Amino acid sequence: MNTIEDTLRNALPPNATIADVWRVRPAPGTATLRVRPTRPGDFAAIRELQRATYPAIAPWTEEQLAGQVAAFPEGQMVAEMDGRVIGASASLVVMWDDYAVDHTWKGITGDGTFATHDPAGRTLYGAEVVVDRHRRGNGVGRALYQARRQLCQRLNLRRIIAAGRLPGYRDVKDVMSPELYAMRVVWGDIPDPVLRFQLSQGFHYCGVIHNYLPEDAPSCGHAALIVWLNPRHAPPRPAAFAGKAAA
Numbered sequence: 001m002n003t004i005e006d007t008l009r010n011a012l013p014p015n016a017t018i019a020d021v022w023r024v025r026p027a028p029g030t031a032t033l034r035v036r037p038t039r040p041g042d043f044a045a046i047r048e049l050q051r052a053t054y055p056a057i058a059p060w061t062e063e064q065l066a067g068q069v070a071a072f073p074e075g076q077m078v079a080e081m082d083g084r085v086i087g088a089s090a091s092l093v094v095m096w097d098d099y100a101v102d103h104t105w106k107g108i109t110g111d112g113t114f115a116t117h118d119p120a121g122r123t124l125y126g127a128e129v130v131v132d133r134h135r136r137g138n139g140v141g142r143a144l145y146q147a148r149r150q151l152c153q154r155l156n157l158r159r160i161i162a163a164g165r166l167p168g169y170r171d172v173k174d175v176m177s178p179e180l181y182a183m184r185v186v187w188g189d190i191p192d193p194v195l196r197f198q199l200s201q202g203f204h205y206c207g208v209i210h211n212y213l214p215e216d217a218p219s220c221g222h223a224a225l226i227v228w229l230n231p232r233h234a235p236p237r238p239a240a241f242a243g244k245a246a247a
């Protein structure tokens, strides 16, 4: 039987360098992961992912999903492998100053319809990312987050902000505050699956939002506010320079 090394050696041209490894086609029997825009035909699969992941929370309705795609098609993405939807992410653009002091998931997403999407805003807001629980730990979430960062850069937005669930908090709620829980995740003492994932994607932890999503019982309704700053964000030119050639 061929080892992985044999498969790679056979697939590479003679005298290949390490850089060529990244250009090798997937080995037979393995599938390619693709992130693409969400289509109405994906709604049932997205609802199924949510149902399996958050059994106590109602999945988005077809109307909410249609509203999201209508409001901001570029922000809605699915991860597909072998023709099957195995992950999804949903984002909208907001004027962050309107929400910065205090916000809830319901308020900032227009109750999941993205009626709050504001193309004049400078902040991409992450409303959801979910991966099939049998496919976690294989880079699907990373691919969805990478696509979200690329979108942020393509639209020249200033940052991505999200409020991440804290699903391990309920188990320790009697012995520590959500703030201490989140800090202990940041310090590396607690392996919370969501905040650890987000930190690994270059996000910074900003603090805890209380009662962000009351239905989220494992997080006791709380969430960790996180931000990723777009390093390529170019602020608009001051009006005084508009129309003048760059020196």
Ligand SMILES: CC(C)(COP(=O)(O)OP(=O)(O)OC[C@H]1O[C@@H](n2cnc3c(N)ncnc32)[C@H](O)[C@@H]1OP(=O)(O)O)[C@@H](O)C(=O)NCCC(=O)NCCS
Pocket: 053, 128, 129, 130, 131, 132, 135, 136, 137, 138, 139, 140, 141, 142, 143, 163, 164, 165, 191, 192, 193, 194, 196, 197, 198, 200, 201
């Ligand atoms: C959070 C979630 C989207 C991550 O997706 P995933 O496909 O398992 O993540 P990946 O395999 O792409 O992992 C990406 C990185 O995060 C890290 N990571 C993922 N899960 C982790 C965990 N449980 N503990 C520590 N690190 C973790 C990986 O090490 C990886 O690091 P790398 O990029 O340096 O290799 C997935 O666990 C999920 O769907 N959770 C339930 C839904 C949910 O709560 N979503 C958040 C809404 S706010």
